[in-house]
Amino acid sequence: AQSVTQLGSHVSVSEGALVLLRCNYSSSVPPYLFWYVQYPNQGLQLLLKYTSAATLVKGINGFEAEFKKSETSFHLTKPSAHMSDAAEYFCAVSDGSSASKIIFGSGTRLSIRP
């Protein structure tokens, strides 16, 4: 069975600072990994995904994530935070086999300080 753990339910950074949101996964097979963003009162939007190609994945809005098998991690980063990045971020995992069923983490709320 697959699962994800997001470390830190709330992260606060200053505008212009590095954003680092942590995600560790558990999977018995090579996983597919995702980061989604959710703005207030909206649905989720895919930021980026890892599907066994390049380990460094670039997404929308300047975000990227690196798949590290040895650490079972898929942390999300952005070099310079913008006020518009304030949102809830979800890491998710799929085994890539069971008709694209995705398991979501509990989320990390990102706040940006002016």
Added chain:
Amino acid sequence: EAGVAQSPRYKIIEKRQSVAFWCNPISGHATLYWYQQILGQGPKLLIQFQNNGVVDDSQLPKDRFSAERLKGVDSTLKIQPAKLEDSAVYLCASSLVDGSYEQYFGPGTRLTVT
């Protein structure tokens, strides 16, 4: 391209009443998902359809929840009777059957059970 549509956006009911949510996926998307997102948690898959067949309903509380997808397009999720713990946002998502694993989410329906 129109996104995933959901209605209503908000619903308040008393416990033991019934409620129904509607979802219209992106045109051409064969796979449709219903998720339950309780405050402070990640989305949890309730049911997944491919065309008008059920792929996974293992986490659907079948004693009170039901869902259908007639004609393989629109879908309805019903709760009868509602309990206090059903208060949540109900998200609908859709995807192509192309191995991309990209799910597109609607804005959700926020249900409050009093």
